[in-house]
Amino acid sequence: MLVNKVSDQIKKSKYISRDLSWLRFNYRVLDQARDTNKSIFDRLKFMAITASNLDEFFMIRVGSLYNYIDYGKERHDYSGLRELPFRKKLLDYAHRFVNDQYLTYSNELKPLFSKHGFDVLQVEELTEIEQKKVDSYFKNTIFPLLTPMVYDNYHGFPLLMNQLLTFGVVTRTTEEQKAQDRVTFVQIPGNLARFYEINRKDKIIFVPIEEIIRWKIKKLFRNVEIVSVNLFRITRNGDFTLEESDDIDADFVQEIKVKLRTRKKGRVVRMEVERNPSPLMMKILKERWVIDNANVFTMASLIDLRSLWQIINHRQFKERCFKQPPPVTPLSLPAETVDMFEYLKEHDVLLHHPYNSMEPVVALLERAAEDPYVLGIKQTIYRLADQSRVTAALLKAAENGKHVSVLFEVKARFDEERNIKEGERLEKAGCFVIYGISKYKTHTKMLMIIRKEGEKVTRYVHIGSGNYNEQTARLYTDVSLLTTDEVYAHDVSEFFNVITGHSRPNEYKYLLTSPNSMRQQLIELIRNEARNAKKGLKSGIVIKINSLEDKEVIDEFYKASKAGVPIKLIVRGICCLRPGREELSENITVRSIVGEYLEHSRLYYFHNNGESKVYGGSADIMVRSFDRRVEALFLIANEELKREAINILHYNLLDNVNSYIMREDGTYLKKRPAANEEVIDVHKLFYSRAYSTEVVEAELV
Template identity: 65%
Template structure:
């Protein structure tokens, strides 16, 4: 039996700690995403999009982070969070915060968003809202399409408890049989088929009625229980633990993939960590579920009247063809500043002349795809090497590599088949490449390959040229329109040597002595970044110019945070732009007075990583795939690349400068871990998600951070 946990004592411990819990910080991030649904300058479809994102975010949070916590609880392992809390008090705190979030989410959806549906020509309709003809259509749809797919599963003394699927809508139906005196009350489960549309659509007087599939089933559920009294019909949904750790396999080619498949299947039967129910659900049924899954009221999330279980279903409305013209038009992408003649010149000639910095999504991914397409068909290209973490569903990258293999080129691809929730797609694409004759590597032992690198080798007569691409983002042309990322295309010999050595290390058995332009993990990334931080602290102590600006997704590594605290105490001005998790406390007296933390959440997902060290007025700049996290430093293959070219350095400095200027999408992190919207202080709106489309060479020339 879990001991009683005092939430006041828990809150006091959290407040005292010099570090903020990763998971509590993540919940604060999802509040910032929910804020996007509150923006009155967005139309209803944009706002519903952000509401759906918060719901899918929360599902993943429970599957992975709460699931991970339960791995400790269920197997009796000790865990002390950054906030200083042990497993059970931390569980209480985390679930209490999650309950608060869900209440805010439901309240805003019901009170502020649903009332706007009618004026936008649609409605999430109840059966009672329909006229007789419409009800007849719904009845026919149930009879012909839905009814044959439904399978009631009774649970009683004669039938075992069925396996209920993760993230599906499920009905729990409590029935009574007058003929069975021994066991009158029974519980049956009906899972809503996942391959049915979430809504049945009816067009009426210029309005689209979205009738939820669950309401159609509820209306006609008696058809499945003939001559039986139905006491209650209860809709619910469960989230199961999806956190797993792959064991190292000796036989990478066969056993590794089989092990992965087995682990993927456990996501369907892992322990239940969350249950969404209707506010009026049957208490007898809920007691059975809680006992069965060993959860308590903290794990139960109630959807109030007018709410909706599983708000990810809103995507069906957001993506509806009828409303395509209601979503804002995307700004046309602009050429990179260092490649203004994009599309007019030969990509080889341009790269032989200069480096290109791609800033997505403002710059298209097309120059990279153009280079890859050219290389696939170019008889002078000898080989292509590439790391892949996530791909688009209809990937031009895969198609180019297949074509290159068919043209007899040597193709080496390191596929990260452990990329969370993309495992099956990655395995499928990897097999396609392998069948075409590509040399495919399915990850490196227990490390997850997160680095983004490409190397093309081309020989014209006696001259061999290597073309390298290094990036913070994936080789995914879909997300390149939605995520902000940096990519560098270069033929610089020093950089190419480093990348060649790095590929030899990750595809073979090589341990390079030193890289001149790369910082890599799991080798020495943490230590090199710490040394750069310490150098700034030394400069500050000596009265030299110092400063640090870091833009990343997450800051969690305790050792690095401790060094940032020490640098702050030495007098270094530190500005952090962190989209999501931040375990550092800014502005704490005696600890971090010189550290500011901001977060930008808006139309694009901030995904680029940039590390700036002022270095006594001779800035050192890195970009790449790695965040400041334990997993990035110790359990992933990552890389950061040095930005050397003076023009590109100014461009990256300006990217940081614009991020710091943003007063539309920006939040300021407070010492207690909360966030407040950044005030404009009388300045005109500055929205980086618009301003970066307009930036010119003149804008970046004098860009400074300190």
């Protein structure tokens, strides 16, 4: 009865649960691993991504839920469920996903390994000569790094690290004619490769490190009886929020460093364990970590599928993975090489990554660092690549005596340490570095180069949806704008003054910003479409984002739908809106695009009775984007570039290869081309240029 009541409550709600919606998104990623048209290595890549996604989900979303449960705070999910019933529903769904994930790995992928030149084998399946190699590797490399940590009446419970493979070894000794069972923990060092590699003539053999240790476990436990050997892995709560503070002198860098240390000790929210674990060990761990069977995931095979990256990235297999085409020249740039400083004085440029390279932006920054006429550079940084050319250019600019101001967001999840380190490097070089803004996370992506040209100063502006990361720019779809237009330059200058100083501009002409006004400005744009629809005028909204979660905006979409506004939403991940519900959202459709590239671009189109407005930028429709982040959306004012942006939306709506259509109940249906229908794969189309660049705007809505 209780199960039916919970299900009914979820169905009746006009909102979809954010967390359940995310798990459905990970199913769409798992769908890529099941795609037999992809190579085995690409399928393994998506399998590894589902594992990474799930790790983050447990650390952050399940961790956040436990913040409420552990401290007795009330929480209502969008479905209306309180924290404990929702916990049960969420973890039940997670168990279902993990079961499907491992069935895919064991039944669909693993049987293909051998015929593609590799295999994952146990030590017992190796030849005698291979076993001798493994034995030598254990003695010389693994054994010296292992530290058994016993837990008994004389030894406290050890700190077991987040997401490291751990053996729980139950041993027995006879003391004073009484058998004593004890549990000893052995963590596998995270700096060792997950697989030991053996080259055979016809294939590469990958031997899991845990199986090597299991094979030699007696070397760690001499003269005692080993009762059981149990492999497990824990995930700890990684969700933390900076204390709200009005103290502008607070040392946020030190605060983040403290939080990073506490992350290692966060409460356990998930335990993955191999089959038939020791009852004694499980009793101890459940009591110690205050978890129950809902938190325990019994794994049928390889624990931590992220380790598949070692196989995917192996030098022998890289040629067999997905081949990314070379980038094409942006529509707004000539094919021949141009002087970007000169070109941008007369033309705006819209970049659509990864189809267009990030090179024009990075090259412009590198040239600015050396250019004698450049006076200063201002930039916001959220995530950077390893050995970043962006950092190198900023360091060079500072060395050359230019004024360099950088806002480094040290609260960029899981990149905190890297950003602190890079920020400190820039500080030492003489850059003016700001580490975030009080209680807000700076997520906007902006760059300004100030250059003296004769008697005047020209400001070169770059603003977009993607990070200044050369690596992810090849894998994420994003849009960005390069311009010297004075309106953008004025707005961006004012915005930098706000985020680096203490300024409150009256208004921006081309920017919508948060945390102050973005939600209300978007709501007004939606209401304007509803007013036009009620007057019998043409109306329409098309929005492409990563996530849709903010209730206030969702409610405005519902009202606009009732007024007759056609609303087409392209939402890659979380979507809390219910499309197609009678008398609520009949005029709203939602699709998700999941494929070779991670859809990261945000574009907002409003028909505006024929005077359409299109915005790009960093913000999704989420509470955090409006209330807890510094974000910016930029109006695409140039008519030619606006048509390019509309073109991007148009073909995203036509895609029938990577698209999933969301149904009213929150489930998704894979879109497939009909028998006589043209196949449109946007992840190939924008490289090929085999499409019309003159889209009729009426086709969009």
